[in-house]
Amino acid sequence: xxxxxxxxxxxxxxxxxxxxxxxxxxxxxxxxxxxxxxxxxxxxxxxxxxxxxxxxxxxxxxxxxxxxxxxxxxxxxxxxxxxxxxxxxxxxxxxxxxxxxxxxxxxxxxxxxxxxxxxxxxxxxxxxxxxxxxxxxxxxxxxxxxxxxxxxxxxxxxxxxxxxxxxxxxxxxxxxxxxxxxxxxxxxxxxxxxxxxxxxxxxxxxxxxxxxxxxxxxxxxxxxxxxxxxxxxxxxxxxxxxxxxxxxxxxxxxxxxxxxxxxxxxxxxxxxxxxxxxxxxxxxxxxxxxxxxxxxxxxxxxxxxxxxxxxxxxxxxxxxxxxxxxxxxxxxxxxxxxxxxxxxxxxxxxxxxxxxxxxxxxxxxxxxxxxxxxxx
Numbered sequence: 001x002x003x004x005x006x007x008x009x010x011x012x013x014x015x016x017x018x019x020x021x022x023x024x025x026x027x028x029x030x031x032x033x034x035x036x037x038x039x040x041x042x043x044x045x046x047x048x049x050x051x052x053x054x055x056x057x058x059x060x061x062x063x064x065x066x067x068x069x070x071x072x073x074x075x076x077x078x079x080x081x082x083x084x085x086x087x088x089x090x091x092x093x094x095x096x097x098x099x100x101x102x103x104x105x106x107x108x109x110x111x112x113x114x115x116x117x118x119x120x121x122x123x124x125x126x127x128x129x130x131x132x133x134x135x136x137x138x139x140x141x142x143x144x145x146x147x148x149x150x151x152x153x154x155x156x157x158x159x160x161x162x163x164x165x166x167x168x169x170x171x172x173x174x175x176x177x178x179x180x181x182x183x184x185x186x187x188x189x190x191x192x193x194x195x196x197x198x199x200x201x202x203x204x205x206x207x208x209x210x211x212x213x214x215x216x217x218x219x220x221x222x223x224x225x226x227x228x229x230x231x232x233x234x235x236x237x238x239x240x241x242x243x244x245x246x247x248x249x250x251x252x253x254x255x256x257x258x259x260x261x262x263x264x265x266x267x268x269x270x271x272x273x274x275x276x277x278x279x280x281x282x283x284x285x286x287x288x289x290x291x292x293x294x295x296x297x298x299x300x301x302x303x304x305x306x307x308x309x310x311x312x313x314x315x316x317x318x319x320x321x322x323x324x325x326x327x328x329x330x331x332x333x334x335x336x337x338x339x340x341x342x343x344x345x346x347x348x349x350x351x352x353x354x355x356x357x358x359x360x361x362x363x364x365x366x367x368x369x370x371x372x373x374x375x376x
Contacts, residue, residue, distance in 0.1 A: 010046035014094035018082050018104045020053035029278045030126035034100040040350035042067035052090045054082030080130030081105050096361050097121045103129035115142035120365030122147050127272040145364040149276040150297035165360040169276040170350035176285035178341050182334045184256040187212040191279040193220045199261035204231040206316030212236040258283035260292040264313040270296035281348040284340035291322045307340040
């Protein structure tokens with residue numbers, strides 16, 4: 001259970017995620033989102049956070065004074081349908097429950113438990129899913145409010161008349177510093193898992209021959225990787241798998257731009273893909289303007305012509321034109337680079353996201369933490 005510490009901690013928060021950010025679990029944006037936000041909430045002051053997830057082995061640690069990390073040994077082998085009866089013990093004592101991923105078994109169980117005990121339950125869908133009774137039994141009756149990570153992710157909630165507050169996503173500015181000089185090496189970067197719905201094939205097809213490309217991400221589809229390698233023949237394309245954060249930040253800090261070519265279907269929809277583009281804000285924090293599809297949440301992050309360029313989805317020629325446009329005018333690139341960093345500082349930090357969550361817990365759930373001075 002979430003213990004009461006000797007000092008008054010105010011809000012006791014349980015954050016529940018089916019997977020966590022680690023090689024033995026999943027190294028994905030959703031997993032990073034859940035853990036980074038949990039850490040930022042613990043650092044906000046007046047909030048005691050327990051991050052609960054599931055894996056092949058049990059683990060309990062306290063990486064920070066106000067953050068406990070509890071990995072429960074799952075009784076199932078499906079990472080997106082984990083189960084442990086110890087989940088309910090981990091929830092005991094919580095003032096608020098915040099679940100990450102809507103359509104998963106842990107969220108169904110946590111929402112049911114919270115409703116029976118009068119504990120406010122908030123849900124942030126990150127686009128993943130597994131088996132859950134929630135497909136037959138709507139958990140909306142048990143959820144206090146949804147905390148979508150973009151206006152794009154909130155569209156269905158608005159149509160259904162559900163209570164929600166958009167919280168967006170963020171970046172840790174101390175880990176993603178601004179580049180020391182307004183300069184770049186002429187390269188572009190793609191950052192994300194190697195999957196068809198990322199649209200990397202459109203980027204490689206449209207890549208100008210004179211522009212080097214770094215494709216950074218874990219291989220989630222070996223067949224797709226082979227296709228990309230064939231498309232890259234005759235171009236300067238490097239594939240980086242297993243690159244650590246320091247290596248990624250180094251690439252972003254030198255790159256001319258990040259390219260995020262999210263595709264859409266025949267109806268112009270990206271579906272549940274890119275509910276929030278974490279890679280975009282990480283690149284912008286490093287002073288890299290972004291070329292992104294005008295799709296999903298991406299136009300909420302990139303200010304077209306100011307922090308990067310938005311292009312039609314599924315259009316390699318438009319990607320090529322945008323990359324050349326950014327590369328052609330050094331003064332304009334310098335302006336975009338500075339504006340990208342500024343936009344992240346003002347809107348997309350984990351501290352800002354934590355503040356939005358705490359406001360939602362209070363305004364929609366009636367639960368407020370005891371305020372303490374945030375740790376720097």
